[in-house]
Amino acid sequence: MTKETAALRDRMVTIGDIAKRAGVAPSTVSRALSNPDRVNAETREKIQKIAAELGYIPSPLARNLRMGSTGTIAVLVPDVSSPVSFQIVRGTQNQIKATGYTHVLINTEQAEDFELDVLRRLRRTADGAILGSSSLTDEQLAQLASLQPLVTFNRPTPGVSAVLIDTATAMGDAVSHLASLGHTSVTYVGGPSTSWSNAQRWQAIEAAAQKLDMSANRIGPYPGDKKSGAAAADEVLTVGSTSIIAFNDMLAIGILQRLSELGISVPADLSVVGCDDVMGADFCNPPLTTIASPIEQAGRMAVSILLDRMAAADGSAKPYTTTLPSELVVRASTGPARGPAR
CATH class of the missing domain: 1.10.260.40 (lambda repressor-like DNA-binding domains)
Incomplete structure (x- = not known):
């Protein structure tokens, strides 16, 4: 040379x-x-x-232009500030970067009209899209998927490819864990009413509690943020359960903070379980028992499925759904039941 x-x-x-x-x-x-x-x-x-x-x-741009492609993949999330959205974005971004495509992030702010409008416009500016916890109807998603390659996250829809995380099985494990500690009652603090995951988690909790002869009730819905945890904690105390399972970790962390303010000991007076195992869940006081979910892996898998659909230019690729497991992680926020919360 x-x-x-x-x-x-x-x-x-x-x-x-x-x-x-x-x-x-x-x-x-x-x-x-x-x-x-x-x-x-x-x-x-x-x-x-x-x-x-x-x-x-x-040049990737020149190559894409020759192929009639924009070289762009869009990732839509309902709340870019949430830890779960952050993990989805990190997983999709790492996978997209390795393919030479450009990663475009869009925060829908859980606004259905805005999400629908963005997806319609993305048909001209993106080769495909990944939707995190979409608020659109099944009919809307199916129609959009017939016009552009789409993959949804935790939102199974006929005719649309999806990556799901099975938190329901681990929720059943959480109920069994609480029962083994002597708890005879559990309250589920529900998340957004439009969330598929929310419905799945409650059904699993209700079924597991029935098998174990525990009483189970649900409060909410609440936004899945820490601020809402204070109101949720106050409502839980009116129910009298000895244990709580929250829709996600942010709600659970907010509940822990409110209980601390009220002088209620966790887990001596109330046991608390979260979901997602977000960054910081193990640094709470006390460290949070929660459901660990492979969210970044789900993001990477969503990109791989989307690329397969994009490669089938004639639209011949059939919708594909895969499900990833989750697991209960026991920490110090759950303990033996010692009577109703005061």
């Missing part, structure tokens, strides 16, 4: 660099690399050899 070649390889090599070395016009280089049949064999081989020697990497 000559010094000149080494210097070129230390920066982004252009078509002009190859043209200069080959002694041909840049347009000839472009044809040789993108439409090789339009260039005579001798010139084509010379250009391709020089391109390989210089380490030329074709």
Whole structure:
């Protein structure tokens, strides 16, 4: 390798660099690399050899334009500030970056009209989209998926590919864990009423409690944020349960803080369980018993499924749904039952 070649390889090599070395016009280089049949064999081989020697990497944008592609994948989340959304974004971003596509993040703020409008406009500006906890109806999602490759997260919809996390089984495990500690009652602090996960979790809790001869009730719905945990804690205290399972960790953390303010000991007076095992759940006071979910892995898998659908340009790819397991992580926020909360 000559010094000149080494210097070129230390920066982004252009078509002009190859043209200069080959002694041909840049347009000839472009044809040789993108439409090789339009260039005579001798010139084509010379250009391709020089391109390989210089380490030329074709522009993703140019490649995408030739293929009628935007080179962009959109990821829509309902609340970009939530820990779960953050993990979804981190998983999708790492996977998308490895493919050469551009990652576009959109915060829908749980606004159905805005989400629908954005998805309609994305048909012109993105090759596909991943939806985190969509608030759209099944009919709307199915129609959109027929026009553009889509993958949903924790939202099974007929005709639409999805990645699901099975938190319901682990919720049943949480109820069994509480029963083993002597609890005879559990209150579920519900999340958003439009959430598929919320409905699944409550059904699992109710079924497990019935099998174990425990009383189970539900309060809410509450937004899945820490601020709402204070109101949820106050309502739980009127019910008299000895244990709580919250829709997610942020609600559970808010509940812990409110109970501390009221002088109610966790787990001596009340046991508390969260869901998602977000960053900081193990630093609470006390550390939070929760359901650990592979959210980043789900984000990566959603990208892989979306790419498969995008590769089937004729729309022949059938909808594909996969489910990932979750598990109960026991920490200090659950303990033996010692009578009703005061």
